[in-house]
Amino acid sequence: MSTDFQQARIALGQRLRELRAEGGFTGRQLAERLGWTQSKVSKLETGRQTATHDDLKAWAEGVGQPHTAAELSSRLRAFESGTRSWRRQLAAGHKPVQDTLTIEYERSTVMRAWENSLIVGMLQTADYARHIFSAYVDLHQSPRDIDDAVRARIQRQESLYRPGKHYHFLLWEPALRAVVCPPAVMAAQLDRLSGVIGLDTVSLGIVPFEAALKLPPANGFWVYDERLVIVEDWHAELWLDQPENVALYLRVWETLSGAAVYGADAHKVITRSRRALGTV
Structure with a gap:
């Protein structure tokens, strides 16, 4: 995996963490809300797993900020276009x-x-x-x-x-x-x-x-x-x-x-x- 790709994934994870914090949720709370494992939330936030567009939509809705789904998907498309x-x-x-x-x-x-x-x-x-x-x-x-x-x-x-x-x-x-x-x-x-x-x-x-x-x-x-x-x-x-x-x-x-x-x-x-x- 390229360095640029990994850096972009880490940057997306940081943005996900910001949105979760702004929504007032812990990682465990958000995982329960979305029906995910806590490890998935952690991996997405630390850039160890690549989110899907469905994941990002669910995250935006789960933290109470559905309007950010388009922004998140745009970030994902930007580095997907480089490495697929x-x-x-x-x-x-x-x-x-x-x-x-x-x-x-x-x-x-x-x-x-x-x-x-x-x-x-x-x-x-x-x-x-x-x-x-x-x-x-x-x-x-x-x-x-x-x-x-x-x-x-x-x-x-x-x-x-x-x-x-x-x-x-x-x-x-x-x-x-x-x-x-x-x-x-x-x-x-x-x-x-x-x-x-x-x-x-x-x-x-x-x-x-x-x-x-x-x-x-x-x-x-x-x-x-x-x-x-x-x-x-x-x-x-x-x-x-x-x-x-x-x-x-x-x-x-x-x-x-x-x-x-x-x-x-x-x-x-x-x-x-x-x-x-x-x-x-």
């Missing part, structure tokens, strides 16, 4: 996460993506996507709405063919070699990659093993226009909209793109990855 834990995002499954991303795709005209370990979602086949979602469901022990999540991802790919949209994808060659699904599924996935080369709305660059890199090929990220960056980690996503952060990730993307090959040369990298599967 998978535990919280996946509480209702993967489809709601896909639906949230679809909104950002619809809002955007130019999208850039870098992936170093798997095929970017917008270019995944349904079978490949199903294996990816299944792996993450097992990892996070989240609801198994795999079919719904796959459908949402595949439906979003329709925008690849929409005039006015521009997608710039960068993949490191290991993403083409990571056999995270049966070889036959991976072979079909690589054929899909070959098929998008040449689309008017798509630029697909592949950074080969042998390319000289000016930066390490670190974790994947998306840049939506020049207003938002989404970075994935194991425990959370980072949603970054500060101009200096967006500019930094654009520089990273441009640097990595300088090591990529395109067109016929990209086809060659895909073909050798296909041969390495032993299915041709």
Whole structure:
């Protein structure tokens, strides 16, 4: 968890404590009033637990200041927008996460993506996507709405063919070699990659093993226009909209793109990855 995130959570807890004190309640009294454990009240006030929006509404009403609910929710949204834990995002499954991303795709005209370990979602086949979602469901022990999540991802790919949209994808060659699904599924996935080369709305660059890199090929990220960056980690996503952060990730993307090959040369990298599967 980032320091900024924790500090924001502590600051929210301090505000909750102030409101409780202003209402004249002890922690025990408020817990009884809300039907919570006293430990929950304590953890929220000390920043050891992240409140939900429902928690904040209940707190505001419980201390007799319902008008503060909007303020509290605003504080929560402010730091949620920076760090979105998978535990919280996946509480209702993967489809709601896909639906949230679809909104950002619809809002955007130019999208850039870098992936170093798997095929970017917008270019995944349904079978490949199903294996990816299944792996993450097992990892996070989240609801198994795999079919719904796959459908949402595949439906979003329709925008690849929409005039006015521009997608710039960068993949490191290991993403083409990571056999995270049966070889036959991976072979079909690589054929899909070959098929998008040449689309008017798509630029697909592949950074080969042998390319000289000016930066390490670190974790994947998306840049939506020049207003938002989404970075994935194991425990959370980072949603970054500060101009200096967006500019930094654009520089990273441009640097990595300088090591990529395109067109016929990209086809060659895909073909050798296909041969390495032993299915041709």
